[in-house]
């Protein structure tokens with residue numbers, strides 16, 4: 397029997413490999429790494445900016461997936477963490493602290509704390525009430541920043557420039573920022589992949605699927621859900637740090653409830669509980685925004701139709717659709 | 726010797742409906758105590774109250790001498806109580822092995838571990854395989870739990886309960902919805918469990934109950950109308966009138 401155990405340990409069940417995952421990931425990474433050079437050569441430098449933006453929101457959507465896809469917590473206030481992360485940069489910058497070595501930990505820490513406090517309260521509720529209460533906290537954060545006149549209030553707050561890293565001006569250029577964002581996103585993906593497969597992730601997934609069953613074997617879901625909420629908040633805060641740096645500007649608009657809604661759309665569009673899916677969902681949404689907005693002011697209508705189509709065709713979002721096609725091929 | 730489970734004057738009402746009406750019973754360590762009663766008698770409600778998933782209006786529950794009346798389900802599980810559900814409750818999307826390994830994980834070390842893949846923890850898997858072996862599901866370990874047959878799912882529930890290393894198992898109609906072959910397997914299994922566990926068994930299948938029970942209680946409209954050895958309960962006139970008679974008439 398021990399050989400059976402060993403065999404199963406070696407080959408964990410239920411791996412839905414669509415493509416040889418590692419090879420595909422390597423290919424995507426290589427293509428992305430080449431993008432700034434290719435865009436430069438093709439005379440399309442704006443592509444780098446757009447791709448950077450996609451990855452920043454991909455990072456935020458990825459973090460939301462931990463909460464939404466793996467925890468079944470429909471947080472409608474996730475953009476607040478992006479905003480708080482961005483304001484951590486803006487406010488520190490206004491006081492002459494421009495280094496990421498300080499800004500990033502402060503942003504992640506502030507977001508983790510905000511997540512801990514608001515999560516401890518929100519997670520007493522489930523379902524629609526949870527949606528409403530996270531929305532309410534998100535709006536509170538939004539209006540707090542709107543009323544913060546010392547830091548620009550409604551008008552937002554321009555940065556003095558992009559952040560430094562250990563005193564070096566590393567992300568001054570757009571290609572450099574692109575690589576920085578790519579590195580952070582890749583690291584976050586790899587870390588979260590481990591997290592969802594860990595003991596912690598297993599309890600989180602189990603509680604999502606059947607909380608009563610989990611209690612019956614001795615787990616209270618709350619501490620695990622709260623921890624996931626805090627991790628996700630901190631990562632979204634890092635997305636905010638990157639967003640502030642890309643725009644060299646922070647604004648309450650980053651944390652409006654529409655933004656939170658868009659993050660949910662990215663996750664659902666890409667495929668909940670797949671990690672990579674929401675990143676693709678973010679890229680797809682931003683691409684659609686750019687393309688459709690080019691043709692019509694009513695691009696959101698087109699977006700709505702596409703969302704309905706994807707959700708109807710495959711509950712698993714784009715990731716599920718890819719898996720379906722992969723199986724058929 | 727203090728009974729492993731001791732229930733005193735337990736009550737629960739939904740409005741005017743007394744679902745649990747002054748129930749008292751003792752379950753000694755090592756015995757299988759069956760609870761029978763017609764549909765709607767309050768058996769499932771009683772299991773909820775004993776397991777801590779439903780608060781009682783009044784009365785007390787002691788586990789190995791300790792008052793657990795006000796403890797939530799999770800705390801009672803940690804003290805050695807496990808339950809199965811009348812309606813199958815497993816993690817369909819998880820593998821059979823993972824369903825059981827989670828129960829092992831719950832009592833072995835912290836689950837606030839974030840990096841090591843849980844599926845490759847050989848200690849968890851080995852214990853889970855033991856439990857699966859005991860219920861005869863070892864060859865199903867890698868299957869998706871949702872793909873099991875109904876009877877196998879009931880076996881899996883038993884394996885999960887076993888894996889909690891509970892002393893006391895509360896089983897709510899483990900044979901519900903199973904065919905004759907499946908139920909023969911499950912009865913054989915419960916007979917084996919008797920040698921290692923204290924069991925409270927709710928069951929409709931009278932053959933199974935009389936084959937397995939050391940003692941039994943009959944619940945009708947939330948009240949225990951008879952309690953004792955099966956042979957005594959079987960010949961109790963009140964029981965014949967209220968329950969077994971109906972069964973024979975039906």
Ligand SMILES: Nc1ncnc2c1ncn2[C@@H]1O[C@H](COP(=O)(O)OP(=O)(O)O)[C@@H](O)[C@H]1O
Nearest residue numbers: 739742744762763764765766767768769770771
């Ligand atoms: N949450 C509830 N609210 C109101 N009535 C309930 C509730 N749960 C159970 N009941 C009622 O309590 C009675 C006992 O139910 P139950 O414990 O499921 O019985 P059994 O398991 O013996 O068939 C039934 O009449 C049922 O309708």
Ligand SMILES: [Mg+2]
Nearest residue numbers: 768769770811
């Ligand atoms: Mg019942």
